[in-house]
Amino acid sequence: MANLNTVLRGRCHKFGHDLYTDVQVMPYKYGALYPFDTEKLTPHLFEEVTPDFHKKTQPGDFVVAGRNFAQGKSHIQGFLVMAALKLNLLCESMPYKSYRAVISRGIAVHRRCEGISALVNDGDTIEMDYATGRFLNVTTGATAQYAPVQKDLLETMLLGGTGPMLERWRDAHLNETAPSGA
């Protein structure tokens, strides 16, 4: 944890409230067609709200959403693409299942940023310290203090999600991973 940079800075892409996972985040028809092909899925991320959204992002940018982000089903295709584009996420609230799915894919997320929609504009440069919960809108100077993200979860997010965390665990327990019958 000591070596991880928990202060992330990037451009804000602002979204509204109540976005559905299978509609505005990514129409599920694409998830059904090619569930793990991020190259084919990428053009469809947020396309219902912002056509060609993927062309407007850079690694490290933030998706900032209002209440109930990624409601409904917790299909992972939109989150796979967010992770592939190296986007971070701040929202006022989101369902627990979607929160877990986002963390497991290695996306830096804070889901209890109450009132953040009023603090940002599309295109602002913003900064979030996930370890302390300190938020800064670099463009406007607005600040907010949110709860810190729990240390273990922060590590999972910043180290790439469930897969890399399992590999870390394996390396720490290498002697125990031989076949059960061995």
Place this chain on the structure above:
Amino acid sequence: MGMTATEKVLARASGAVAVRAGETIYPDPELVIVHDGYIASCKTQLDERRIHRLFDPKRVMFVTDHAVVYTNAQFVERGAAIRRAVSDWGVEKFFDVGQGGHGHVFPMEMGYVSPGTFLFANDSHCSNNGAIGAVATRTGTEIVTVLATGTLWIEVPFTIRVTLTGRLQEGVFGRDLGYRLARDFTNGTYGVEWDYRVLEFAGDALDHLTLAQRVAICNTVTEIGVANVFFPPNDAIIAYAKERARRPFTPVYSDADASYEAEIKVDLGKLGPQVVLPGAPDRATDIGEAVGRRVDHAFIGSCGSGMYEDLQVTAKILQGKKVAPGTRLFIVPGTVASAKRIVDEGLMKIFQDAGAIVLPSGCGPCTKGTMAPLASGEVSICTAATNSAGRMGAKDAEIFLASPATVACSAVQGKISDPRACGLRLN
């Protein structure tokens, strides 16, 4: 400040004196259940990461309920891959095709899950285990982490206490209550958040709710996204659990001064039969709104309404009757034990005389219609876990949800029918 029952179970599993809602913990499970849809992919993922053993094979149970009759080449291959994984990992609690039955039901019936048990499972309907007073946490695809490491982070959920008064009226069942609760949470009637909350039931009415009724209630409210459902076990449930428990257990109850995020009260006496309209599991309406609608397909059983008591209610209605021409009725006993018992006790003959088709124990049509699916434009009434478009075959088929009694009456009439009109004492 005291703890809720869920907090107590999670505290014990975490080796902590106390835990509080909102806290992140890493509980140590007594049991880990994985169904046949996930086992082979977990093996691939762990092999790719050069992790070749499970945290504790003795605490792992593999169940087969999603594809119990291999209907395509993919399922056959997957079954073979599952058996290789079982052999490589040394999993002893492996319930292959034709063994055990539905993984959300038989572990309670066979005494693997008892009051107070904490377990992880990949599938959200593991919430059924709250019916017996256990706490099962759904992991989704992250079950692979549990299989390797033995644990997973979870947030301790907040609890809502649901106090039940009165008694279910004739023709009204646990499933009807669950449907109504699902609707009233999501439409704002209660004015409380429900996402990742535990619904803990309380009140004098609980003594009238059997294990099967409790399972049906757990099953129906799960789809709206609650974390879990918990029923404090009464004497009857404890006696049932003791008869089959594979190890000693201690029932867990909330402290009198436990903290609840919200409290709601429901009078069972005011509840009539419900039907859930197609599209989403929270679209419940009083049955009168749907009566008369033609049905092509009906299905009773699987994880939420496949206990023996559900099959007995179904048999009462089908006794001496025929399924309507043009309607097909599928019955899916929840467990292999129930499937045997319907033969021993004569229910099988009633079902067959009525023209119903009894499918093997498991999910039945409720897993993408791999068995007994719906054609384009057809209408089903059933006890499926949910009713989104395409859940049981064609995307433009319509799926209504109801209690086993309502489904059985509708199958006999060929149209959605009120079980109170069948002239039988059902409860």
